[in-house]
Amino acid sequence: MDNVGAPVAQTRRLGLEGSQTRARFIDAAEAVLRDEGLPSLTARQVAAKAGLKTQLLYYYFRTMDDLVLALVRRVNERRMERFEEALAAPEPLRALWALNSDPSGAALASEITSIATHREAIRAEIVRSAAQFRAMQVEAVARLMGVDTEKAAGLVMMAVALSRMIVSESALGLTDGHKEGLAIVEAFLGCLPHGRDG
Amino acid sequence: MDNVGAPVAQTRRLGLEGSQTRARFIDAAEAVLRDEGLPSLTARQVAAKAGLKTQLLYYYFRTMDDLVLALVRRVNERRMERFEEALAAPEPLRALWALNSDPSGAALASEITSIATHREAIRAEIVRSAAQFRAMQVEAVARLMGVDTEKAAGLVMMAVALSRMIVSESALGLTDGHKEGLAIVEAFLGCLPHGRDG
DNA sequence: GTCTATACATTGATAGAC
DNA sequence: GTCTATCAATGTATAGAC
Secondary structure, rough: OOOOOOOOOOEEEEEEEHHHHHHHHHHHHHHHHHHHHHHOOOHHHHHHOOOOHHHHHHHHHOOOEEEEEEEEHHHHHHHHEEEEEEEOOOOOOHHHHHHHOOHHHHHHHHHHHHHHHHHHHHHHHHHHHHHHHHHHHHHHHHHHHOHHHHHHHHHHHHHHHHHHHHHHHOOOOOOOOOHHHHHHHHHOOOOOOOOOOO | OOOOOOOOOOOOOOOOOOOHHHHHHHHHHHHHHHHHHHHHHOOHHHHHHHOHHHHHHHHHHHOOHEEEHHHHHHHHHHHHHHHHHHOOOOOHHHHHHHHHOHHHHHHHHHHHHHHHHOOOOHHHHHHHHHHHHHHHHHHHHHHHHHOOOOHHHHHHHHHHHHHHHHHHHHHHOOOOHHHHHHHHHHHHHHHOOOOOOO
């Protein structure tokens, strides 16, 4: 009957998941990660971007890793929502391509991949959500294009790889070969708009 | 006749470019960037990896940005050397594919892209060398495959994008769709080995 | 829920002795 | 060329008042 209802390994209070202030910290973390990059994703810089005190961040998140984890989960949730919206669009394949070609989403995805590569504590969550999203895209492409899963998997790999590279290079002002690369995707996907490059 | 041979805006001494100790710092910076990522690319961690004193780093490089710039230049020089070697190989296209699929090279390229995205002072050098390398690959592929420059540019974009994504995902233990994506590249390149995934 | 105050490690960088 | 000593700024994180 000892310690009934008492937190055991928790010394500090924590804010609730539904809190709006908590969401502001996640918003700020997303903006910092997208605009300034992983090395700038620090408690002080996130708090500054949110217009809140640094110490308040630790009321809502036990550690910085917890904040990053919350950010990763929210990015994935929103991506899933946008994926469902794309499937419901008049031209789902074109909408899926647009989703993958969104510069802000691609920048975030790139930074999150970087986190997965070097931060073990967060890697599993990122890998899990990436695999889930990939599988959903493959299934959708197979259905929409009427091809088998293997063919769809190859097409998705190619389209995602190409769109990521084009977006990240475009952000650097490097556009050589983009038009030509897209021509190949278009030859495969058939129904995509021409002349697109970002 | 004033200030002949005297440094004007330089308050601190600097080591020579040819120095072996300088090279050790660049080696260490490369290892840290590849293995630990950009946030760990600090003067102290680089010096620790090199087995040298942190302050000695500032004898060879005015700032950390100078060290990163020197690293970027050296990575590019070595890549050019490996590119020339690939062209001289018995099967140049296969050798070029292997060069682009080298995990250690791809990891470095990914981190360097991240630097280019967020550090203006270094971006120009990275973009310049990337454009140069891309142009050389396109020219080589056009010649080796007997296709025009535009077709070659598209193939290079696709192959580079796909190899980068496959390498970076493999490092995370994510291999879904890799086999199928490579099957498409192989259909285009024809002479590449089958079943490769790294 | 938010604040002040604080502890303590690490950061980039410099000065000057040897 | 390498060393010791040092700096202000920033990093994560905590304690406790309000």
